[in-house]
Amino acid sequence: MKFHLKDLINYRDIVVQCHDNPDADALASGYALVWYLKKQDIDARFVYGGKEAVQKSNLLKMIDDLQITVEHITELPEPELLVTVDCQYGESNVTKFDAGKVIVIDHHRVSGELPDPSDVRSNYGSCSTVLYELLTAEGLDINENKRLATALYYGLMTDTDNFSSLFHPADRDLRDVAKYDQSDIAGFRGANMSKEELTIAGKAMQNAVYNDEYRYGIIEAEPCDSNILGLISDMLLEVDGVDTCVVYDLLEDGVKFSVRSGTKNTKASELAKYIADDMGGGGGHLIKAGGFIKKDLIRKKGIPYAADDIGKMLYERLRKYHSESEIIYAGQKEEDISMYRHYTKMEVSVGYVKVTDLAKPGTGIMIRTLEGDVDVEVEEDLYIILGVDGEIYPCRQKKFESNYRFSDAPYEYPGEYPPVVVDNVGGERIPVLPHAKSCIAMGGSGIYARELDHRVKVFTTWDTEKYYLGEEGDYLAVRADDLTDIYIIAKSVFERTYRLTEE
Ligand SMILES: [Mn+2]
Incomplete structure (x- = not known):
């Protein structure tokens, strides 16, 4: 069952608990949840157990400056509902308290059986990001409360080694969206190391x-x-x-x-x-x-x-x-295709967006996807293709016209994270899917391809600084009409898009 914050308003007696020895992410997550409940006229306690109360100076400063009400406890009268944040009930770093009902909100790997409903997003960099998304889903803006925005931002920051290990596009969203208090963050940083x-x-x-x-x-x-x-x-x-x-x-x-x-x-x-x-x-x-x-x-x-x-x-x-990593630079020499077989592209339905529908020509925009952020400049002849797996790639009009034809079918996005573009100047976030239309990818002259049995990194002609990764089971492909154009096709995409050409 999918979890929504509004499921909680059926309860009156709620306690929010984070893991023992709380860190900034745990504190921010509990704080956000209590803030939400308060808005629904529910006064919830925010607690943690364990031997010691918070001692780290940056956390004490965070609790103080952001006015986080959190209690270090050893006993808890059984509440109607216990919600654990940034941890899972029953884990060794969470003091176990009895409760009528338990719900888990977390971003760590699932370690045991979860109560239903629960919300654990193991591919997120912080639990603050999970709370950010849950609040957003209820139509709430975290920037309504600067202390809340600051707490969530700091929770994400500290759980991801200063934003260096962001796991998910939602993490990048929170980092960009939060209007945090700069002097608070500077103060926490200045008390960061003992x-x-x-x-x-x-x-x-x-x-x-x-x-x-x-x-x-x-x-x-x-x-x-x-x-x-x-x-x-x-x-x-x-x-x-x-x-x-x-x-x-x-x-x-x-x-x-x-x-x-x-x-x-x-x-x-x-x-x-x-x-x-x-x-x-x-x-x-x-x-x-x-x-x-x-x-x-x-x-x-x-x-x-x-x-x-x-x-x-x-x-x-x-x-x-x-x-075990092999590195290939495309565009430098014609590939020897004796080890390859010829494949014909099947006609598949994909999506496209004319980029000028999203922003004015000349604007620098960032396309945010599950695979990463891509910077492009909006030009009249630029299209974005949404592939069979929801993967995204840029395409010029000339290539678009020779490889795709328009379709009247309504477009349905197959991916997990709906892509957005961000206007690099104004910071405005524009959802892509409302502008997406259907088109059919046509066969063309096909490709030569071979299945990989080891890891290969290909620097394509589109981008000589960032490689595409192919792993065992993926395909290394060469365009039949240009034997220097080498690239990687993911296994799942390949199987749905190409078939072996009959001799
Ligand atoms: Mn965390």
């Missing part, structure tokens, strides 16, 4: 391990805040001979890590995802990223949860990643 944490960073730097063949570095730090990990990895990347690096710490429930890349041949976000594969989650940007690997999933793979073994595991994952 003297002890600076010592942790200093000690960690003595433990660097390097791989000279693939030019990466790894550092284990004592358990610390994610922004301290980020700080150490920023420095490690500056070392001569280090192109990518990982800094991590071992926590009670898993390994938290920060990734940096100083080469266009590796996207930090992709490396973070690769490192956490099967065992957690990772994401971020081209240069900065991060993630988390769960302890129980590491153990399930037969790897002991001990410093030495984790160090070896990460070293090996990085070595494997780098040794």
Whole structure:
């Protein structure tokens, strides 16, 4: 059952609980939920358990400046409803209190059975983002209350290593939309690191391990805040001979890590995802990223949860990643197609938008999608194509006219995150789908393609700075009418769009 905030108004006696040792994201999430309930005339308590009350100076400042009412408790009279935020009921970092009914709102990996309804979005960078989306879905504007906007912004900021590991477009939305109080944020930042944490960073730097063949570095730090990990990895990347690096710490429930890349041949976000594969989650940007690997999933793979073994595991994952990546620059030479087979494109229904319907010519706009942000300038002859999986790519009118024909069918978007464009000057957000129409992608002269059995990165002629990634099962394709035009087609798209040409 899909969860909505308005489901909560059927209850009167509500307690909101975040995890023990709350962080900024936990505090912001609880604060946002209590704010919503207050608007519905429900006075909810906001609590957390555990041995200690909040001590970190930036959090004390946050509670104080933003007037967050939160109680550290050891006992709780059983409420009608308990909502846990930024954590899941029954987890080891959440003191267990009895309640008539439990609802979970979180962004971590699901660790046990969830009560119904619940809302856990594991691909989000912060629980603040989940609250932002839930409030928006109720038609509420977080900027109505500057303290709320500041709290959510700071929650996202601290949970994503200063916005470097944003997992989802919704995270980027919150970062851009929140009209936060600048001096509050500056104040929290200025109280961000304790003297002890600076010592942790200093000690960690003595433990660097390097791989000279693939030019990466790894550092284990004592358990610390994610922004301290980020700080150490920023420095490690500056070392001569280090192109990518990982800094991590071992926590009670898993390994938290920060990734940096100083080469266009590796996207930090992709490396973070690769490192956490099967065992957690990772994401971020081209240069900065991060993630988390769960302890129980590491153990399930037969790897002991001990410093030495984790160090070896990460070293090996990085070595494997780098040794198995092939890099191709399109447009430089004609591909030898003897290993390829010819495929014919099937006629499929896709969507298109004429970009001048979204903004005036000459405007710089950013197209925000699940795959990332793309900057383009609006021109009369520019179209955006919405592909069979909801993937988005730009297309010039000339190519559009020779490869697509118009269709009267109403357009239905197949993707998960409805794309928006943002006017880079005014900051205005324009939804794309209301302007989308249907068209049919035609066959043309087809392609030569082969299925990949290893990771391949292709720099296309569209963008020589950012590569497209193909993994095992995806296809490497070459246009039949231009053998230098090499690109990647995702497995799911390929199977629905191409068929082998009969001899
Ligand atoms: Mn969080």
